[in-house]
Amino acid sequence: MKKVELLAPAGDLERLKIACIYGADAIYIGGQDYSLRANANNFSLEEIKEACDFAHKLKKRVYLTLNIVFHNEDIENVYDYIKKVVAAGIDAFIVSDLFLVRYIKSNFLVEVHLSTQDSITNYLSVRYLQEQKVDRIVLAREVGRDDIKEIIAKTNMAIEVFIHGAMCTFVSGRCVLSNYFTNRDSNRGGCAQICRFCFDINDETDSFSMAVKDLNMSRYIKDMIEIGITSFKVEGRMRSPFYLATVLSSYRRIIDAYYANNLTDDLLQKEMKILERVSNRENSTHFYFQEASVKDQYYVGRNEVSNQDYLGIIVDSKDHLYTINQRNYFKVGDEIEIITPNMDIIDYKVDNLYNAKLEPIEVANQADSMLKIKIEHDLPLYSMLRKKYLD
């Protein structure tokens, strides 16, 4: 059985590197044009090449989103752009407009994945797209478990589904609220998330919201592997490196445990606890088992909790003296956890702390400062310090 792919988002080069070393098998990124996250940092051509070189050395793949809904003015330069990013080493394109499928498959030996923007929901549409030489389809978020299973069984198409992160309230590609409210084009990367605003309804109440909870499929990974899904996609090209590291390493441990025949309920409970903690919103399984219902929405506006769990990242080391780029407040005496690219979670009590001049300090309270700390464990670069998640 081919192992399922864990596919991570990355909004910039730092996030791509974090995703690669924290367990992703493949990373999807956006260029500076043609991507549905127009306001993320996104990647220049030089950065795309660097991203591909970095990922390929670790035997990871890089997919580039070209999934805006094109207007006439977007067309002229896209062909030249495609040539350049293929040369930079991209492994696949994620596209929405079907004219691009034909162009790319006719001219390049590179995979084409169809974006969830196209809202593919049935096996006959998949068969049509197979004939058009699409290599993989990101199914609509509204497709449930039994339909996914039937689509795979009847087509043998490589199917990618979202497993974690924010959800659209509306069918992807069928929402232009942002265009009307703010003149920002949702299908060209300008979505202003109007569905998370608060509204009056019929002048009766001012708390109507269309926002939906996040997706979290961690409990059901075993089932999702066994029905034959090819790729598990994590949402969030604009999420923080800490969020990415935490979410990806949890899913990595669950997936690896499944293939090693040691996916226990204890392990699952532990990872679910971590994933609950790192998220700043409530979550649900949405359409996977049944039609989405009252339990999947928010009704009182934005319910987002600011997360200050990320304490710092190790950026240098010498003889167990680690340099940390600090992110949030912590102090000597705190019991914390260290997560590592090896997927370890290490309990640690902070018993020393130094500033950049190696003078002892008691508290770390200047975000983005460089601190030093002696830790007896061997910790790889990019290990992260966080507040204690597990008892």
Place this chain on the structure above:
Amino acid sequence: MELLVSLNKKELDDYLQFTNSFIIGLENYAVNYYEASLDDIEKMLAKYPGISLFVSINKNIFNKDLKDLEEKLISLSKLPIKGVLFYDLSVLEIVSRLKLKIDLGIHQTHLITNYNICEYYFEQGVKYGYLATEITALEMAEIKEKTKLKLMAYFVGHPIISHSKRKLVSNYYEYIKKKKTKDLNIINEKDKEQKYYIQETKLGTNVLTYDILNGTKAFLVLKDKLSYGILDNQLIPDDLFLKVLKLYKLNLDNSISDLELTSKVQELIGDKEGFFFLKTIYKVK
């Protein structure tokens, strides 16, 4: 250009002096259309011989729908309809595989925005293209120059701006433990004072503009270029709609000037022009 009325009823007598072309949704398969069953459609075609009737099948199709959809398409292929406007690619797959004699129109509400996608579908055997309401009149004109699809654009009505499979309003009322009393509601974003209709149907929830779109100036730019101009009767009182439809018809017949059409339609339905002359942005500085 022909005027194409998106219907709000099965009786066509009021419209026939102004146009011969109509769209109706197929029961259980249409998002934001007045629906008719196959039987209804057959009766309409018998009662009004010679009309050009497009049937919209524009919902997202799920596996469980496919067998019935195939049967419906086979039945439709035996009726003298003008064409089927489709969203989901399964329609194209079925019509191609079974070689059904149906003229297809691509009707992916917000996605038909450029000339290359139109040409793509033309080469797949599609005959008509229903342009998105979020592109400008100039973009529509350029698309016409570069595609062989017969194009249609939406000029008057309450355009749909989002569609969800979720029952967003019912869920809300269930949460606040109140009874939902109607399917058509109005939401208002207080800071911007922007009202929208929110409508629940058996297929989910639609958000529509509250103001009537007045695409008359764009119509005047495009009337010699596009094949069909759509005027949507849903949520508009019949008497008001018929006045607008009549004015459009008189203009096409050169019985009233462009200026007269513009001013009279504006008096009737206001001046909300949507995106015909407004480019959207997507990178925020």
